[in-house]
Amino acid sequence: MTSPPVVKKAARTRQTVDVRRAQLITQGMAFFGTRPYDAVSIDDIAEAAGISKGLLYHYFPTKRDYYAAVLETAAADLLAQTTIDPALAPDLRLRTGLEAYLDFVKARGPAYVALMRGGIGSDPVIAGIVDRVRNHYVDTVLRDLPAPPRPRALRVLLRGWVGFVEVTSLAWLESPAGTISKASLIESSSLVLAALLGDLAP
Amino acid sequence: MTSPPVVKKAARTRQTVDVRRAQLITQGMAFFGTRPYDAVSIDDIAEAAGISKGLLYHYFPTKRDYYAAVLETAAADLLAQTTIDPALAPDLRLRTGLEAYLDFVKARGPAYVALMRGGIGSDPVIAGIVDRVRNHYVDTVLRDLPAPPRPRALRVLLRGWVGFVEVTSLAWLESPAGTISKASLIESSSLVLAALLGDLAP
DNA sequence: TCGCCTCACTGACTTGGGTTCAATAAGCCA
DNA sequence: TGGCTTATTGAACCCAAGTCAGTGAGGCGA
Numbered sequence: 001m002t003s004p005p006v007v008k009k010a011a012r013t014r015q016t017v018d019v020r021r022a023q024l025i026t027q028g029m030a031f032f033g034t035r036p037y038d039a040v041s042i043d044d045i046a047e048a049a050g051i052s053k054g055l056l057y058h059y060f061p062t063k064r065d066y067y068a069a070v071l072e073t074a075a076a077d078l079l080a081q082t083t084i085d086p087a088l089a090p091d092l093r094l095r096t097g098l099e100a101y102l103d104f105v106k107a108r109g110p111a112y113v114a115l116m117r118g119g120i121g122s123d124p125v126i127a128g129i130v131d132r133v134r135n136h137y138v139d140t141v142l143r144d145l146p147a148p149p150r151p152r153a154l155r156v157l158l159r160g161w162v163g164f165v166e167v168t169s170l171a172w173l174e175s176p177a178g179t180i181s182k183a184s185l186i187e188s189s190s191l192v193l194a195a196l197l198g199d200l201a202p
Numbered sequence: 203m204t205s206p207p208v209v210k211k212a213a214r215t216r217q218t219v220d221v222r223r224a225q226l227i228t229q230g231m232a233f234f235g236t237r238p239y240d241a242v243s244i245d246d247i248a249e250a251a252g253i254s255k256g257l258l259y260h261y262f263p264t265k266r267d268y269y270a271a272v273l274e275t276a277a278a279d280l281l282a283q284t285t286i287d288p289a290l291a292p293d294l295r296l297r298t299g300l301e302a303y304l305d306f307v308k309a310r311g312p313a314y315v316a317l318m319r320g321g322i323g324s325d326p327v328i329a330g331i332v333d334r335v336r337n338h339y340v341d342t343v344l345r346d347l348p349a350p351p352r353p354r355a356l357r358v359l360l361r362g363w364v365g366f367v368e369v370t371s372l373a374w375l376e377s378p379a380g381t382i383s384k385a386s387l388i389e390s391s392s393l394v395l396a397a398l399l400g401d402l403a404p
Numbered sequence: 405t406c407g408c409c410t411c412a413c414t415g416a417c418t419t420g421g422g423t424t425c426a427a428t429a430a431g432c433c434a
Numbered sequence: 435t436g437g438c439t440t441a442t443t444g445a446a447c448c449c450a451a452g453t454c455a456g457t458g459a460g461g462c463g464a
Contacts, residue, residue, distance in 0.1 A: 012428090012429075012430075012441090012442060012443075013430085013442095014429085014430045014431065014440090014441055014442070015441075016441095017440095017441080020441080036322075036323075036324025036325070037324060038322075038324070038421095039324070041420090041421060041422085042421070042422065042423090043421075043422095051442075051443090052442065052443045052444065053421095053422090053423090053443090053444085054423090054424085054425085054442070054443060054444070054445095055441075055442055055443075057422090057423065057424080058440090058441070058442075061423095062422085062423080063421095063422065063423090114324070117323045117324075120238075120240075120322075122238025122239060122240070122241070122316070122319075123238070150382075152377065152378075152381045152382070153381055153382040153386060155373070155377075156370055156373040156374055156377055156381060156382045156387075157370060157382075157390055159369055159370065159373040160366040160367070160369045160370035160373065160390075160394075161366065162369070163365045163366050163368065163369030163370070164362040164363065164365050164366040164369075164394075165362070166365065167361055167362045167364070167365030167366075168358055168359060168361065168362035168365070171357070171358040171361040171362065172358055175354065175357075175358055176354075179354045179355055179358060180352075180354070180355040180358045180359075184355060185358075187401075188359055188362075188398060188401065191397055191398070191401055192362075192366075192394050192397060192398065195393055195394055195397040196390060196393070196394065199389075199390065199393055214412090214413065214414075214457095214458075214459075215413095215459085216411090216412055216413070216458085216459050216460070217412075217413095218412090219411095219412080222412080240450095243449090243450060243451085244450075244451065244452085245450075245451095253413075253414090254413065254414045254415065255414090255415085255451090255452090256413070256414060256415070256416095256452095256453085256454085257412075257413055257414075259451090259452065259453080260411095260412070260413070261412095263452095264451085264452080265450095265451065265452090
C-alpha cells in the first residue's frame with residue numbers, strides 16, 4: 001500500500017453568481033490577452049480558476065460565449081477610457097480622444113491586439129462586438145457634424161477612417177521605438193479626418 | 203442476409219501530385235470562401251473532393267497548412283488582378299489600381315471577406331500572408347516617391363492608408379446599393395493618400 | 405507481356421478538447 | 435435542526451483533427 005496523495009483537495013467554496021462570473025472574466029482577460037483563442041483550453045481556465053470544467057459551463061453556455069463575454073468587457077473598458085467630456089470643443093475632443101485611444105493601445109499592448117484581432121473573425125457575435133465599438137466612434141464623429149449631406153456615404157468613409165486609426169495604432173505598437181511619435185499619429189489622423197470631411201461638405 | 207449495398211464505390215483514381223493539389227486548392231477556395239474556417243471540416247472537403255481524409259493529409263500536413271495554401275492562392279489572385287502597368291503615370295496608376303481592387307472585392311464578394319477576415323488572425327503564418335499583401339501595396343506607393351523623409355514613419359501611415367481602403371471596401375460591399383459609388387471611393391482614397399503624402403513632405 | 409517497384413491512396417484507429425449531465429454539498433431560511 | 439435551492443463536481447460523451455500500416459494503380463525495365 002502506498003501512502004495516500006499528499007495534495008489536499010481545496011475545499012469546495014461556494015461563491016455568489018456575480019463574484020464567480022467576475023472572477024472568470026478577469027481570468028479570461030489574462031488568458032485571451034496572452035494567447036489566441038484556440039490555444040486556450042477550457043481546462044486551462046478551469047484549473048487556473050481553481051474550479052471544475054463543468055462549472056464554467058454553468059456560467060457560459062459555450063466557449064465562444066465565454067470569449068464573447070470577455071471581449072465585451074474589454075470593449076467596455078476601451079470605450080470607457082476613450083469617452084471624452086462632450087463639453088470640450090470638437091477638435092480638442094478629437095485630439096484628446098485619439099490620445100486616449102493610443103494610450104489604451106500602448107497600455108494593453110499585446111492584449112489589445114489579441115482581443116481585437118486574435119479572435120474568431122468569423123463568428124457573427126464576436127464580429128458584432130468589435131463592430132459596435134467601431135460604429136460608436138463613427139457616431140461620435142458624426143454627432144459633431146451639422147446635418148452632413150449624404151450621411152450614408154459619409155458613414156462608409158468614417159468607418160474607413162476608424163480603420164486607418166486602428167491600423168496605424170497597431171503598426172505603431174509593433175514598430176521599433178522612435179519610428180513615429182504619438183503626436184504625429186494624432187496629427188495625421190486628424191488630418192485625414194479633416195480631408196474627408198472637407199471633401200464631402202465643401 | 204440483406205442485399206449488399208447498392209452504392210458502387212467509385213474506383214480509386216490515381217492523379218499526379220500537381221493535378222490533385224490544384225483540385226484540392228480549388229475545392230478549398232469554394233469551402234473557405236463560403237463558410238468560416240472552423241465550420242469546414244476535413245471530412246467535408248474530402249467527401250466533396252471524392253477522396254479519403256488521409257489523402258488530404260498526404261498533401262497538407264495540417265488543416266491550417268491547407269488553409270494557408272488556399273489563402274496564398276487567393277492572395278496571389280488579388281495581387282495579379284491589381285498589378286498595374288508601371289509605365290502609367292503614378293496618379294493614373296493609383297486610380298486604376300484602386301478600381302481594380304474594388305472590382306476584385308465586388309467580384310469575389312463574401313469570399314474575399316471570408317478569406318481575408320474569417321481566417322485565424324492568431325496564426326502567425328496566416329497573418330503573415332495577409333500582411334505580405336498589405337506591405338506589397340505600401341511598397342508600391344513608396345516606389346513612386348523620390349526618397350521621402352522619415353520613410354519608417356511613412357510606412358506606418360501608409361499601412362493605415364491601406365487599412366482605410368480595405369475597410370471602406372468592406373463597408374461598401376455590405377452597404378445597400380447606391381450608398382456610395384465606386385468613383386467616390388477612389389476619389390476619397392486618393393484624397394487621403396495625397397493628404398498623408400503632402401503632410402509628410404511639404 | 406510480365407513482374408516489380410514506387411507512391412498516391414485508403415480506412416480504421418488514436419487523441420484531445422469542447423460539451424453534457426446526474427449526483428453532491430454549501431449556505432440560507434423556516 | 436431539517437429542508438430547499440443551486441453552485442459545484444467528476445465522469446462520460448462526442449466530434450473533428452491527425453496518425454499509420456497497409457493496398458493497388460500505373461509506369462518501367464526486361
